[in-house]
Amino acid sequence: MYSVETRSLSKSFGTVNAVNDVSFTVKAGEIFGFLGPNGAGKSTTIMILTTLLKPTSGHALVSGYDVMTHPKQVRQSIGYVQQESTVDEYLTGRENLLLQARLNHIPKDQINKKIDDILELIELSDKQNDPVITYSGGMRKRLDIAGGLLHQPKVLFLDEPTVGLDIQTRRKIWEYIKKIHKEFQMTIFLTTHYMEEADQLCDRIGIIDNGKIQVIDTPENMKNAMGNEIISLTFENENSEDFLSQLSQIDLVKKINKDNDKFTLFVSSGTEVIPKIFQISVALGIKITSISLTRPTLDDVFISYTGREIRDDDTGFNRKREHAKMKRLRA
């Protein structure tokens, strides 16, 4: 059984198809990253999966229950941590968790123990009786996340968990997410704009744009599918023919561009190729003056599926205009 499953899911607002025939599955225990530009359909999808919106057509199942026919069972199975902080500022940290426990029908005799445990996990035990208005952004986010997993849901939805936080706090939140995932083994469905975040946390990633899933795969496969890593090197030697021919015999090297005393190598595993380059250069007495390795990042993957900024110049402009138009429509 899948934790999350959608079949031809669609949602339209008037003439705009916010989500258009989307089908995907998330396995139990997986951290699944849902990526896409603003207005791509991420929020709409998450709102359907959390029973806040009804789909126009298609099906969505969460923890085996259809969101349309069994919304109550879906709500019992999920935790939802929204993008904006939803903790009550005037209540203390503990009171906020108490509210969350009651909203999620945690049996009375377990409430205090669960709150104690979760406060320990997110390291807020010593601040639990302070009003949340005195908390920093990172502490509020931790409390938000704690509230979402207090009742140990089968599926935890995290909507942009680190938006607006500084990089130190962001990393700390990633640690907490990894920690809770290890501890509770629940499925995590996460949306984000930060490729680094997706890369760090997610087992698999789905990229959505224009209401459609563009690709679903592991971050590693996606980056590999981008193709080659690039090694650029410069050297001091006029007789480069031998060097070139020997370099091109390395298995992992796919292609070499030559430009006077600069080679650009397209390789499939840069870290393995670089030592070989040095072995050859030493044997030939060639002095390498600089070398660099560029690997495709998830940013490149993302841009390649969603970005209008790259690709041909002549179509790029039109795509950008079309994108701006869509954004206005979605706003």
Place this chain on the structure above:
Amino acid sequence: MNSLLYDTYTIFWRELKRYRKSRSGVLIRLIQPSIWIIVIGNTFSGTQPLIQSVGFEGQYIEFMAPGVIILTAIFTSIFGGVNTLWDRRYGFMNKALTSPISRSSIALGKMSAISLISALQASLILGIALAIGVNFPNPLMIAPIMAIVILFSLGFSGISVIVAATAKSQETFWGVINFLGMPLFMLSPALFPLELLPDWLATIAKFNPVTYTVLLVREMMTGVTEGGISALLSIGIILAFVLVMIGLASYVFTREVNKPF
């Protein structure tokens, strides 16, 4: 049923916690009714003969004090639902909507918290009235009066929750609430006896639940029955009003929160 009560209590608890943290608001909200009772109560003290002509012995201020208590209840409860709009904007509503609690319990929890707060505010006004010398022969009536105020406010908070759930903006909410609040107060015997109203206004007032609440509370405070409307009839009408509002508010709230905000 059990879980509906538990869920309603959860929301009720949260609303009261929030109210408790906004103590300054309590005093500010007392200013307006205090002005009513002190300024209007004394300004119109010369209308005593008019009041007496319909069988009410005593000062004008004693006649209108119950009206101001109800005024406090009307405005506290009809304004009380406004935080529904904040809850929807700032995500608390989505948090509640994605938890297993029922939609109706959110509306009912808010309404019961508002009505308790309303009764608290009204009891403070009653205190002020007594402090400035309003005669109140039977202090034992305080408990039943507060029970009536809670009941009445429960109904009125339903209006507030309905408007807040339907309105998409603060402006709409305040526009509608101001349009409703003052006329409902004015079209009642809160300040003057029904007998002194022109016939057509008196007829309209008879369809107003505020009318029966004012008459009932005044009877409980002064012992005078007006216009031949018995306490039992008033209680019946208030109960019917409250039941209708509970049903309507649950229905409208559930329907509205299922739409995107």
